Amino acid sequence: MRNPSWKLLVPFLALGLMASACGGSDDDDAAATTTAGGGATTTEATTESTFAAGTTMAKIQAAGKIKIGTKFDQPLFGVRNPTNNEIEGFDASIGRLIAEGIFGDDDIDSHIEFIETPSKVRETAITDGQVDLVIATYTINDARKQVVDFAGPYYVAGQDILVKEDDDSITGVDSLNGKKVCSVQGSTSLTNVQTKAPQADLSITFDKYSLCVEALLDGRVEAVTTDNVILLGFVDTYPDEVKLVGKPFTTEPYGIGLKKGDTAFKTWVNERLKTIEDDGSYAEAWDDTAGVTGEPAPTPPPIAA
Amino acid sequence: MSVVFDNLDIYWAGFRTTVSLTAYSFMLALAIGVVVASCKVSPVVPLRAFATTYVNIVRNTPLTVHLILLLFGLPKLGILLGPFTTAVIALGIYTGAFVAETVRSGINTVGQGQVEAARAIGLPFTSTLRLVVLPQALRATVAPLGSLLSALVRNSAVAYVISVLDIMGRADRLSVLTAQPIPVLIGAAMAYYVITIPLAFAINALDNRQRIAR
């Protein structure tokens, strides 16, 4: 027998190699790429601008693509629609509006690569260069400012509490002491409630808020806590079963995360943000996404220096 | 690595949880496995069908799916259990399917001649089973069962995704807290090695002893 060992391994190896080679485009960008779809419409046509050489904007323009990190599972703010693989939501719309400042508003989705950045990885995604911007219900705080820079804020949320419709025992963050509360590992929501309600039972945590809400509905926990806009999405999903306590106990300014020290980029993003706030596209983006709950478009917060 | 030593109490708590999780799950798995194996060799058709379906469904579903399905499915049946108990049940059901196959296989290794001899001296069905078949069958199953126990210890780590505070669960939270995942995870691996490595040696010894006996 010549060398029959080859005969056995070859089919497996061949299958494996073929498998890894084919479909390369859809796996190498695993949970990343989206297909073209309805982008945000602007009230005025935006044309491509030119940028000073060496700036991040110029590099992005040259690359033809901007990589934006966002959530894929946050109702109203960043959700992946399974029927068309598009990312929808307020954060995604803001991302599109900002990108239009580089690429113009012609077929903007072909210039954007949305990459899923769950809470835990938002900082590393920026520092490792996986994304150019992070727009993912990203609260600005000092600890994070050590590692990344923030443009904006573009929205101010507040941490609130979600309870079952018929539960009146929880009226604010203090009444969380001694109750079972669910949140997500690695989020500021978790650390906030640890500080403000030290006796709260936080043994049950998951990697997604939707699981926390499921646990709430099952009676496994008594409250879910995170930013009110995130909870709003769940109130929208389960209208008669849960309610917001309605007493936000923190302020959560959402910012646009970008690489630390890139002042030119940050300035440009802030300017772009101001433009879309002034020309009505901001309000329009809100109405198309989070606004479906009936919440009116908020006044944009003052942009930090 | 100082991160590990500063938090030894957390690792210890996780270790205790892993051990009890494994112990309870294994006992449940043994019970389920023996029952299912008996059903499989029983002349009663519905029981055989049930056992075969059980094994085929459970063995071919990933453990992660078991865990998540039970965590969110049981409450819909009106049964609300904590994450630890849910994990015990999931691991028990999953491993039980493999135990069933092991036990069945063990019974089959006993030679037909043994049974015929038992019949020849007039032993009825239950006595044949109890005095002749099972003792020999059990000897054949000890090593594979040890192997399943070892696999169970490693599988128990998956339970952390439903919020069980075992070694893996504590390590996950600790690595987020300290932002030093690598030493924390290495510490977790060590904690598992304390269990899995001696177990591997024991299984090896058992296997060798059994081979000589045959």
Place this chain on the structure above:
Amino acid sequence: MSDGLVLADELGPRGRRRVRIATAVSLVLLAALAFVIVRRFQAKGQLDWDRWSMLFSWEKSGHFLFDGLLVTLKAALVAMALALVLGPLGTFGRLSPIRPVRVVATVLVELLRATPLVLMIYFSFVFISRYLFDLSPFWYLVTGLALYNGAVIAEVFRAGIAALGRGQREAGLAIGLSEFQVQWRILFPQAARNMLPALVNQLVTLLKDTSLGAVVLFPPTDDLLSRGRSLGEFYRNQLQTLIVVAAIYIVINYALSRVARLLQHRRRQTAVAAPLATLDPELAGDAAT
């Protein structure tokens, strides 16, 4: 009782009657259990058609899940291919006549096998992304899987070679082949052929293990399970989607394990040294997830 012992004589009239009663009783009990479960689900609205309808539509769910299934299959195959390269390396290392090589290989293989797979994947993710380069979640999953299964396969081959008995090796050395030549040309091919059913079963295990990428990594791999979860969130039918996802896994894995069984029966017919109890493919000594 197809391949089992006959534990008692043919049943007489009393025995047959007892079996008939037991059959009836067990049927009633099983039906009652099923009934209770269905009723409870229904009470909580879990059987409502509007929670299930979208799962049977290609545009709404089918296509999305199918793409996830492709990723799952791909991950399993690529990991298997890599493991098939790493595995024999480990085997030859452990069988090497050079002591240091033997020691290192043994330690590595045993350590990898003793580590929970979840930990391996989590660790691969953290280590590679921090110190090496950025990969997509798919590759972190595959790395963890390949390392772990490489060690498992190394053991499978080693035990397979051991089961061949000393005669083969001695004969090979007697005709003048070197140690390595004996391993590569005589022992390994036979072991590989014998272990083929075990390898196919390992592939089934791999397919199940790919689901870990959906719960350990962040962001998760875009496989069947993670797509199932996000689909369940989108349509607010987590439980129903999970059941469908489980069904898909079951069908595919069942088919594969039938293939393994077929191979095993063909093996048994060509009289070869029987595998050790711990390696009997049916028992899957490494029933990791």
